[in-house]
Amino acid sequence: MTLQQLKYVIEVSRSRSISKAAKKLFISQPSLSNAIKELENEIGITIFLRTNKGIILTAEGSEFLGYARQVVEQTELLENRYSNTQQMQHHFSVSAQHYAFAVSAFVRLIKDYDQEEYEFTLKETKTYEIIEDVKNLRSEIGILYVNDFNRNVIFKFLEEGNLTFHELFQADPHVFISSDHPLASEDFVTLEDLLPYPYLYYDQGDYNSFYFSEEILSTLTRPKNIMVTDRATLFNLLIGLNGYTISTGVISQKLNGKNIVAVPLQVDEKITVGYITHKNMKRSQLAKIYIEYLKESIEEERRRV
Numbered sequence: 001m002t003l004q005q006l007k008y009v010i011e012v013s014r015s016r017s018i019s020k021a022a023k024k025l026f027i028s029q030p031s032l033s034n035a036i037k038e039l040e041n042e043i044g045i046t047i048f049l050r051t052n053k054g055i056i057l058t059a060e061g062s063e064f065l066g067y068a069r070q071v072v073e074q075t076e077l078l079e080n081r082y083s084n085t086q087q088m089q090h091h092f093s094v095s096a097q098h099y100a101f102a103v104s105a106f107v108r109l110i111k112d113y114d115q116e117e118y119e120f121t122l123k124e125t126k127t128y129e130i131i132e133d134v135k136n137l138r139s140e141i142g143i144l145y146v147n148d149f150n151r152n153v154i155f156k157f158l159e160e161g162n163l164t165f166h167e168l169f170q171a172d173p174h175v176f177i178s179s180d181h182p183l184a185s186e187d188f189v190t191l192e193d194l195l196p197y198p199y200l201y202y203d204q205g206d207y208n209s210f211y212f213s214e215e216i217l218s219t220l221t222r223p224k225n226i227m228v229t230d231r232a233t234l235f236n237l238l239i240g241l242n243g244y245t246i247s248t249g250v251i252s253q254k255l256n257g258k259n260i261v262a263v264p265l266q267v268d269e270k271i272t273v274g275y276i277t278h279k280n281m282k283r284s285q286l287a288k289i290y291i292e293y294l295k296e297s298i299e300e301e302r303r304r305v
Contacts, residue, residue, distance in 0.1 A: 001039060001042060001043065003071070003072065003075060004035075005035055005036070005038070005039045006068040006071055006072050007025075007072055008021070008025065008032060008035050008036060008039075009036065009039065009047060009061075009064070009065060009068055010065065010068055010069060010072060011024055011025055012032070012036065012048065012055060013048075013055075013057055013061075013065055013136070013137060013138070014091075014138070016054055016055055016138075017054050017055060018032055018033055018036075018050075018055060036048065043064070045058075045060040045061070045064065046058050046060065046061065047060070047061035047064055047065070048061055057136045057137070059162075062135065062136060062137060062162070062278070062280065063162075063280045065137050066137065066278060066280035066281040066282070067280070069137070069281065070281075070282050073284070091118070091119050091120070091121075092109075092118070092119075092120050092121070092140060092284065092286040092287065092290070093120070093121035093122075093123070093133070093138060093139040093140055093141075094106060094121070094122050094123070094139055094140070094141045094142070094143065094290065095123045095125055095129065095130040095133040095134065095138075095139040095141070095142045095143070096122070096123070096124055096125070096130065096141075096142065096143035096144070097124070097125075097127065097130065097143060097144050097145065097202075097214050098124050098202060098214065098230075098231045098234070099143060099248075099250070099273070100231075100250070100251050100252035100301070101250055101252065101294065101297040101298045101301050102122070102124075102143050102294065102297075103122065103124075103252070104252050104293075104297040104301070105290055105293035105294040105296070105297045106120075106122045106290070108293045108297070109286070109289060109290050109293055112289075113286075121139070123139065124230070124231060126202075126203070126204045126205050126207065126212070127144055127154075127204060127207070127212040127213075127214060128157075128204065128205070128206075128207035128212050129205075130142040130143070130144050130276070131144075131154075131157050131158065131161055131163065131276070132161075134161070134163055134276050134277065134278055135161035135162070135163060135278065137278060137281060140277070140278075140281065140283070140284060140286075140287045141275050141276070141277065141287055141290060141291070142163075142275060142276040142277075143168075143273070143274075143275050143276075143294075144273075144274070144276065145214075145248070145271050145272060145273045145274070146165070146272050146274070147216055147269060147270060147271055147272060148269075148270070149210075149211070149216065149218075149219075150210075150211045150212070150213075153211040153212075154211070158276060161278075162278060162279045162280060163276045163277065163278055163279065164276065164277055164278075164279055165274050165275075165276050166274050166275050166276070166277065167272055167273075167274040168273050168274050168275060168294065168295065168298060169248075169272075169273055169298055169302070170270055170271065170272050170273075171248035171249055171250065171270070171271045171272075171273065171302075172249065172264060172265075172269075172270065172271075173216055173217075173246055173247075173248075173249070173264075173265040173267055173269050173270075173271060174246070174247060174248065174249030174262040174263060174264055174265055175189060175194065175244045175245065175246055175247075175262070175263050175265050176235075176238060176244065176245050176246075176247055176251065176260055176261070176262055177197075177238060177242070177243075177244045177260070177261060177263060178238050178239040178242060178259060178260065178261075179258060179259055179260065179261050180239070180242075181197075181238075181242050181244075181261075182242070183263060184261055184263065186263055187264070188263065188264040188265070188266045189263050189264070189265055189266065190265075190266045191217075191220070191265075191267065194244055195222070195223060197224065197241075197242050197243055197244055198224040198225070198226050198237070198241050198242070198243040198244075199222045199224060199225050199226070199243065199244060199245070200226050200227075200228055200234050200237055200238065200243045200244065200245040201213065201214070201215050201218070201225070201226075201227055201228070201245060202214045202215070202227070202228060202229070202234070203227050203228065203229050215245060215246045215247070216246055216269055216271060217246060217267065217269070226241075226243065235259075235260055238260060239259055239260070246265060247262075247271075248271050248273060249262040249264070250262075250298060250301045250302050251301065252297075252301050273298075275291065275294070
């Protein structure tokens with residue numbers, strides 16, 4: 001086993017394609033495939049499954065990748081500390097549901113990260129993809145919520161993926177609406193109050209089940225429904241159509257301005273927001289810093305609610 005082979009495995013996992021990884025590594029595709037096959041034969045496991053749709057990381061491969069990342073990161077730290085080589089490029093990835101505090105923490109991380117080179121990723125994406133990203137080590141941190149309705153299903157997927165859920169905070173449900181909405185000045189609203197207005201919710205793709213919904217009370221029938229794929233569109237429709245969505249009530253005025261407000265929703269529900277990590281992956285220093293910024297952003301923005 002060589003350090004170069006470990007780097008090959010990490011790049012293939014990151015690119016999710018042998019051909020794309022080969023281009024980034026400046027080697028031929030057959031050479032890369034052979035190097036990985038030789039490594040798999042040597043250690044006696046299958047790291048990647050080759051399918052018509054691309055590369056899939058196996059459960060054994062996921063565990064191996066966690067160790068490989070640690071070895072490569074420690075080696076790079078040694079090289080950077082004791083040689084005159086160019087400073088290494090750090091990688092850090094987060095996958096999250098559509099939370100402003102996740103973006104706020106990410107912004108702060110980048111501003112405070114005083115390096116010439118880095119490659120960071122922030123994905124606001126679907127619930128199932130967040131779990132898959134952390135499971136397959138494409139992201140180090142995943143951010144999502146659980147409640148009494150979806151907890152058993154979500155935790156089943158986390159257990160199967162060898163993932164751990166870390167609670168950040170609990171929140172009472174709120175609705176996000178325009179500051180000009182007819183209900184914006186109310187102390188609280190009910191589900192009946194909201195019936196005349198369009199309900200906005202995020203698309204969950206192929207896993208668009210009630211359990212993976214980013215909004216609680218997803219099983220309720222509503223007369224007006226609009227599905228969106230991104231936060232900017234959702235906010236535009238909140239303002240343009242007097243629509244609403246259901247969330248934690250934690251919103252960043254720095255990022256989103258004062259056009260969107262949070263009003264308590266009178267329902268007997270609780271939302272638990274947390275982050276997920278892989279059990280076999282040692283948390284990087286960047287991840288530790290991001291989590292601290294995440295907690296600070298949540299605390300700052302909750303004080304404004």
